[in-house]
Amino acid sequence: MANVDESGAQKPNMTKAEATEAKVGDEKNKYKLKKLIDELGKMRGRHTELVSVYIPAGYSITDVIGQLKDEQGTSSNIKSKATRKNVxxxxxxxxQYLKKYDRTPPNGLVIFAGNISEDEGxxxxxxxxxxxxVEPIKTKLYWCDQTFVxxxxxxxxVEHDVYALIVMDAREASIGLLSGKSIKTLKNLDSTVPSKTVKGGMSQGRYDRLREDAINEFLNEIGDTANELLLKHELKGLIIGGPGPVKEKLAKGKYLNYMIANKLLGVKDTGYTGEFGLRELVERSEDLLVDSMVARERAIVTKFLTALEKNxxxxxxxNEVKQALxxxxxDTLLISEGxxxxxxxxxxxxxxxxTKDMKRSVFHAxxxxxxxxxxxxxxxCEEEMNLMDAxxxxxxxxxxKVEMISTETPEGGQFKELGGVAAMLRYKIG
Ligand SMILES: [Zn+2]
Structure with missing residues (x-):
């Protein structure tokens, strides 16, 4: 998740401390949201009487209030008197709550309401x-059901792995991020590199040198911009693409900060640059993304096993992990998907x-x-909960940090055999 708004309100001079603070703020927010989802997820209406309202940013509050008043009118058709009153x-x-706002908050607004009493009367x-x-809400929704939406x-x-994407040729470049399935363009750059054909009165040699200089300048600009935009993200990888050979210079040269360059997973040919090129790059990089996930998992489990061997x-x-928590x-909780x-x-x-923790199979037996x-x-005396979530x-x-380990790699299988739960520690405990 980006901790600043890349679209306009950029803060290029954000200090590391500020960036960390923003990230921690995001995490706290996320935690609060998870709690709310948890709490609301447990609630059940006796009838279809729990109302969910999602208002995306930019929607007029007055219009929404108007629509909700219409819904109030429609709800007079509900047969049961009690349900009708509750809705x-x-x-x-x-x-009444919405009337406090004269405009929708920057990322939109979500409201749930309904009868949550256990006692029918x-x-x-x-x-x-x-x-x-933390992110703008895109769904516009009014829904009435036995559960909240x-x-x-x-x-x-949901935590997604974030990958940096750069597509470029001699004329233009786009820098973007891949997070889950969504691709976000961070910046488009245009070059001043002249076309390959020499124009009037200049020797080909001199023209080629000028063009080479312009390309180098453009690569520097791409590097500087990428460093500024990408260093604040925790990247799982970088993929470079584009038509033509210039992209190779970006991949091999010293234009990118080593912390970004080290993450390079591969270079791919694409037919396009721009936003379309970014999408094409992701489509063509599926192999790299899968390899990266497997390699990452292998690295984590190997790091854990090596540390274990060396005590x-x-x-x-x-029990050990619970105690450490x-x-x-x-420092990092490792938990198997199995x-x-x-x-x-x-x-x-x-x-x-x-309160007892046990294997699900043992509990069911x-x-x-x-x-x-x-x-x-x-x-x-209560419904059992998934210990992994807890x-x-x-x-x-x-x-x-939390790392999920799949069961599909040999290392993942080995990890599951060890009980499927482990922790890397900040310090040694007795
Ligand atoms: Zn007893």
Whole structure:
């Protein structure tokens, strides 16, 4: 996720500390949003009475209020009197809330409202607005259902690997980012490099030298711009493309900062430059992207296994990792996609309550557990939760990085065999 707005409000002179601060701000925001998604995801309406409203930036609040009033009118058709009242009341809460705004916040606005009371006779209409969006919301939506619509928000908290893209020839260059499936153009540059054909009165040799100088100047400009735009991103790789041979100079020369140049995954021929060229480059680079993912995973697991052999700052196993997370010692949490444990809350007739973590298969084989206090049977008193989610949430809260390890590579398989959960530590724990 970009921490500054590349479109216009660029801050090229942002210090490293400022950039870090902006990034931390983003992370906190993301964490808040994840909590909200979690909380709202658990809520169920008794009937179709939970209202979700998504307003993209730039939409007029007055228009939205008008539409919601129309919906209030339409809801008079709802047969059940209780449901009708709940929907109308939820809409009223949203309308009243929106009236506080004279314009839509910069990234848009999302509001949820509805009856979340457990008690049918006593409705409790709650309002959940969310305005601190890190990215602009693109969906415009009004929906009434038994659950809230959360998919567009969920898409915002997914972590994507970010790759830098440069397409160029002697005439123009585009710098962009690939994040998940979306390609974002950061900057387009035009050169002043003259065409190959010599014009009136100049010797071919002199003309070629002039052209060479102009190309070199353009490469420097591309390098400087790319460094400024790309160094603030945590890149997983760089791919360079374009028609013609000039791109090779960018790939091999010293135009790019070494921290970006080191990430080069490959150079590809494309038919186009510009935004279309960026898209073409991604299409032609699928092999590089897959290799990069596999190589990265291999590197992480190998780093972990080597440290383990040398008795370094790493630990593995569920209890060890939980302990490391509790003490704040985790730098990176490694977790296998095949890690299938659950966290279960159990209670006993004697009043004893316990939270236990176990393999999902173990839990499903035998849902009742022996009570340590009275020897009776403890039963689950809440729906079990995915332990992976709990661990990731905890790690993020403690400021640790999280790396998911697939089960498809040999290293990934080996990692799963070790229990599928491990941590690289900030310091050694006893
Ligand atoms: Zn008991």
């Amino acid at each position: 109308t009341d939820a809409l009223e809460k949203i309308i 006593k409705p409790k209409i709650e309002l959940f607005p969310y305005t601190d969006l 959360l998919e567009p928000l969920k898409a915002m908290v 370094g700052n790493v630990t593995y196993g569920i 509790d003490s704040g010692a985790v 890690f299938d444990w659950v966290r279960v809350k159990l209670n006993c007739q004697c009043g004893n309550e316990e 035998k849902k009742e557990q022996k009570c340590d206090k009275c020897g009776g049977w403890m039963k689950p 661990l990731i949430e905890k790690a993020e809260k403690m400021g640790a």
